[in-house]
Amino acid sequence: MAFILDTIIAHKHRELAIKQQAFPLAVLQQIPAFKRTCFSLKQALLRPFSSGIIAEHKRKSPSKGYFASTRTLEQIVTGYAQHGAAALSILTDMTFFGGSGEDLMMARAQVSIPLLRKDFIIDPYQVYEAKALGADVILLIAECLDKKTIQSLSALAHELGLEVLMEVHSREQLDKWCADVDLIGINNRDLRTFEVDLNRSFELVQCAPPGTPVIAESGIHDPQIIASLRQAGCKGFLIGERFMHQPDPVQAFQSFILQLQQTATHA
Numbered sequence: 001m002a003f004i005l006d007t008i009i010a011h012k013h014r015e016l017a018i019k020q021q022a023f024p025l026a027v028l029q030q031i032p033a034f035k036r037t038c039f040s041l042k043q044a045l046l047r048p049f050s051s052g053i054i055a056e057h058k059r060k061s062p063s064k065g066y067f068a069s070t071r072t073l074e075q076i077v078t079g080y081a082q083h084g085a086a087a088l089s090i091l092t093d094m095t096f097f098g099g100s101g102e103d104l105m106m107a108r109a110q111v112s113i114p115l116l117r118k119d120f121i122i123d124p125y126q127v128y129e130a131k132a133l134g135a136d137v138i139l140l141i142a143e144c145l146d147k148k149t150i151q152s153l154s155a156l157a158h159e160l161g162l163e164v165l166m167e168v169h170s171r172e173q174l175d176k177w178c179a180d181v182d183l184i185g186i187n188n189r190d191l192r193t194f195e196v197d198l199n200r201s202f203e204l205v206q207c208a209p210p211g212t213p214v215i216a217e218s219g220i221h222d223p224q225i226i227a228s229l230r231q232a233g234c235k236g237f238l239i240g241e242r243f244m245h246q247p248d249p250v251q252a253f254q255s256f257i258l259q260l261q262q263t264a265t266h267a
């Protein structure tokens with residue numbers, strides 16, 4: 001059986017062909033968001049007293065199915081921003097994660113903090129699209145891309161004023177880093193087996209290129225672990241399920257932030 005990641009990428013190629021026909025580049029470039037000035041995720045994470053939390057809007061996942069949240073995207077993103085999220089991650093993949101470009105556009109209309117377009121980017125078209133939908137940062141998953149492609153997609157992102165988050169899951173993938181990569185994400189979840197191991201972040205943060213802030217991604221459920229990850233050198237913490245799995249993700253986020261503040265003051 002093919003791994004899910006291979007299935008997703010094959011699907012992205014088909015989706016791309018259809019989208020490029022329906023919305024040619026010239027059309028994307030006419031969308032007002034295409035001309036906006038982006039927010040910097042790098043700066044948001046390095047700001048003193050930043051919570052460092054990048055809260056993710058995710059409707060479902062291939063491993064968990066639909067999440068329990070009963071709130072609208074608008075309620076969720078405004079709540080996260082109001083209660084101290086440093087940035088938001090918005091899933092735009094529809095088939096496997098239930099998201100869409102409209103989700104990103106709706107989030108953009110609600111909040112003025114950095115937005116990460118969470119998708120499987122394999123082609124320049126998707127970088128233009130990210131800008132037109134209102135994103136500030138794109139995700140490049142090292143597992144799916146060779147170094148040359150990471151270089152060219154990152155250079156294009158910078159041309160459009162977007163930042164680049166390169167996601168890795170192994171020491172070797174860090175070698176795909178190039179100067180246009182602004183942030184490193186360490187995914188604790190193996191995208192091939194779905195296994196989660198928080199030690200990935202603790203191990204790989206030590207190997208990250210200096211000057212490129214590191215974000216620990218996936219499987220973070222406990223505010224206490226954030227203090228340890230921070231001590232190890234992580235500047236950002238990408239959290240989805242922990243909140244989306246609650247009927248009221250905003251309330252869950254708020255009490256998480258409170259606990260986080262308490263652990264910080266007792267440290």
Ligand SMILES: O=P(O)(O)OC[C@@H](O)[C@@H](O)c1c[nH]c2ccccc12
Pocket residue numbers: 056058118119141167187217218219220238239240241242
């Ligand atoms: O829901 P979690 O375990 O808190 O994880 C969030 C985020 O890290 C995860 O959704 C993710 C990380 N990298 C990805 C790449 C594609 C899709 C999803 C992801």
